[in-house]
Amino acid sequence: MTNELPTIRLYLWPHRLLYLGPGMDAGMHHHHAAQLCVGLDGPLRLRSGEDLKWGEHQGFYVPPDEPHEFIATATSTAIVYVEAESAEFAALQAPSQGAAAPRSSTIEALRQLAATGGSAEQADAICLAWLGLTEAAQQRRILDPRIVDGLALIRTQLDQPLRLSSLAAALNMSPSWLSHQFTEQIGMPLRRYVLWQRLWRAVESALMGSTLTEAAHAAGFSDSSHLSRTFRGTFGVAPSFLFGRRDQVFVCFAND
Numbered sequence: 001m002t003n004e005l006p007t008i009r010l011y012l013w014p015h016r017l018l019y020l021g022p023g024m025d026a027g028m029h030h031h032h033a034a035q036l037c038v039g040l041d042g043p044l045r046l047r048s049g050e051d052l053k054w055g056e057h058q059g060f061y062v063p064p065d066e067p068h069e070f071i072a073t074a075t076s077t078a079i080v081y082v083e084a085e086s087a088e089f090a091a092l093q094a095p096s097q098g099a100a101a102p103r104s105s106t107i108e109a110l111r112q113l114a115a116t117g118g119s120a121e122q123a124d125a126i127c128l129a130w131l132g133l134t135e136a137a138q139q140r141r142i143l144d145p146r147i148v149d150g151l152a153l154i155r156t157q158l159d160q161p162l163r164l165s166s167l168a169a170a171l172n173m174s175p176s177w178l179s180h181q182f183t184e185q186i187g188m189p190l191r192r193y194v195l196w197q198r199l200w201r202a203v204e205s206a207l208m209g210s211t212l213t214e215a216a217h218a219a220g221f222s223d224s225s226h227l228s229r230t231f232r233g234t235f236g237v238a239p240s241f242l243f244g245r246r247d248q249v250f251v252c253f254a255n256d
Helices: 087-091 104-116 120-131 145-156 164-170 175-186 190-207 212-218 224-235
Strands: 008-012 016-022 025-029 034-039 044-048 055-057 059-062 068-071 076-082 249-253
Touching (some): 008 120, 016 104, 016 120, 034 120, 076 104, 104 120, 120 249, 145 164, 145 175, 175 190, 190 212, 212 224
Parallel strands (some): 008 249
Antiparallel strands (some): 008 016, 025 068, 034 059, 034 076, 044 055, 044 068
């Protein structure tokens, strides 16, 4: 018998989060990211939609901002969250809500990734298969050098206020051009990109030992309450769910 705590693996992209780890009970809530969840060792219980009746499924899909509740304490889980305003979400092949288990080959790949880890590229391929997307459809176009410079500038200023007008001025371009081209080339609006980058900076800071308040300030949030509200509003859980388990969490950032 072992007392070893279960490992949590996080894969973080600018528009997507993959969680692999122990299941949880999540009371009635909603969040802006679309969510797909699968039980790796057993079924999950979910209720959502208008009738709010409990159902038992191996996997489920919840659209953005849809109230739902699930119980998954009897199984380890894989959960992928996708930004609702991203190009990937627009291409997502998913039912309106409810039961949605991936193919058995994808479930097995998720089990293997949860058990032994893997590269960001491996995790990305598994997520694309789960989401019903092809790698060819997700291939990046060559970015305009000014957008590349903008991404670098954003990452150096996450602890400060970031406004479209000031960013455009620093890059010597019009705000309207930057707003349109950023969404076109990156696949999500600038404001949502900045929000996810702030969340990832806070996660990185907290897992390196910062307090929740220190992590919030490092990522440009006014205080820990602001960070917690934003994290919960995006993913449906408080950041303390992760930050209280620092020794269990392995993170792979796939920002580039």
